[in-house]
Amino acid sequence: xxxxPDTEASVHLPRGCNARPAQDTLSxxxxxxxxxxxxxxxxxxQTAVLFDAGLSGIQIERRMRxxxxxxxxxxxxxxxxxxxxxxxxxxxxARRYSLPVYINPGTQEAVSRHLGRxxxxxxxxxxxxxxxxxxxxxxxxxxxxxxxxxxFTIQNDCxxxxxxxDLGFAPAMVRQHLKDCNLLVLxxxxxxxxxxxxxxxxxxxxxxxxxxxxxxxxxxxxxxxELLHENLRHVILAHISETNNTPEKAMNAVTGRLNAWRPxxxxxxxxxCGDLIHLGPSPDDP
Numbered sequence: 536x537x538x539x540p541d542t543e544a545s546v547h548l549p550r551g552c553n554a555r556p557a558q559d560t561l562s563x564x565x566x567x568x569x570x571x572x573x574x575x576x577x578x579x580x581q582t583a584v585l586f587d588a589g590l591s592g593i594q595i596e597r598r599m600r601x602x603x604x605x606x607x608x609x610x611x612x613x614x615x616x617x618x619x620x621x622x623x624x625x626x627x628x629a630r631r632y633s634l635p636v637y638i639n640p641g642t643q644e645a646v647s648r649h650l651g652r653x654x655x656x657x658x659x660x661x662x663x664x665x666x667x668x669x670x671x672x673x674x675x676x677x678x679x680x681x682x683x684x685x686x687f688t689i690q691n692d693c694x695x696x697x698x699x700x701d702l703g704f705a706p707a708m709v710r711q712h713l714k715d716c717n718l719l720v721l722x723x724x725x726x727x728x729x730x731x732x733x734x735x736x737x738x739x740x741x742x743x744x745x746x747x748x749x750x751x752x753x754x755x756x757x758x759x760x761e762l763l764h765e766n767l768r769h770v771i772l773a774h775i776s777e778t779n780n781t782p783e784k785a786m787n788a789v790t791g792r793l794n795a796w797r798p799x800x801x802x803x804x805x806x807x808c809g810d811l812i813h814l815g816p817s818p819d820d821p
Contacts, residue, residue: 569804611657636650719770772789
């Protein structure tokens with residue numbers, strides 16, 4: 536495999552940056568979400584994993600530092616699919632911090648030549664759970680225009696997180712995997728009217744709306760209605776299009792039919808880092 540040299544300067548983190556949560560918990564921070572780059576940090580007290588790295592290495596480092604997190608403490612990178620907004624920083628981070636890259640065979644075949652030298656690939660199969668230290672990760676297939684796209688649930692004794700972005704629809708298998716989550720990262724990509732009236736060429740509009748595209752606000756709402764339960768504490772709306780949606784439209788559409796009881800909602804952003812959210816016996820959601 537041809538080696539691609541790292542060209543970015545490393546960000547030096549100040550002393551005292553928190554490596555991981557100090558007590559038993561399950562924590563998540565959406566570092567970036569959208570068509571220009573995606574990255575999600577998930578950690579326990581023992582383990583820290585980055586799901587996708589669609590920003591440059593230096594941007595990932597800076598956003599982690601904003602939340603007091605050190606990339607030196609990452610244990611692994613996990614890749615959902617090969618699109619550049621999910622993998623552009625994978626190679627740099629893997630080499631800089633000597634990280635294994637967890638990836639399924641179809642995605643590895645599609646992307647490996649773009650990543651440069653990776654010392655350790657760890658293969659996973661969609662539908663089969665694997666563990667990274669105390670985190671149990673269950674990858675499952677989703678419908679998206681990629682080689683072998685995956686979404687994930689992540690679980691330990693403190694809770695269960697579901698990540699469901701970059702999917703055109705949610706069949707029964709997807710809904711089954713996302714049941715009983717305490718926190719959901721849920722795609723609400725586009726407002727249908729904005730997409731239809733917007734500037735995208737017709738073929739791209741058709742792709743976005745297709746069963747291998749992205750969930751609309753309404754599709755996200757319908758999926759969430761099936762997944763609601765009393766222990767779902769937080770829903771993060773993600774992959775919100777900057778052209779065909781707004782956070783306000785997404786939030787209003789998804790929450791509009793909920794009854795008096797509802798989880799906490801927030802919207803992930805492309806250009807700023809989200810909050811660090813903790814699940815555990817005494818959650819301290821910001």
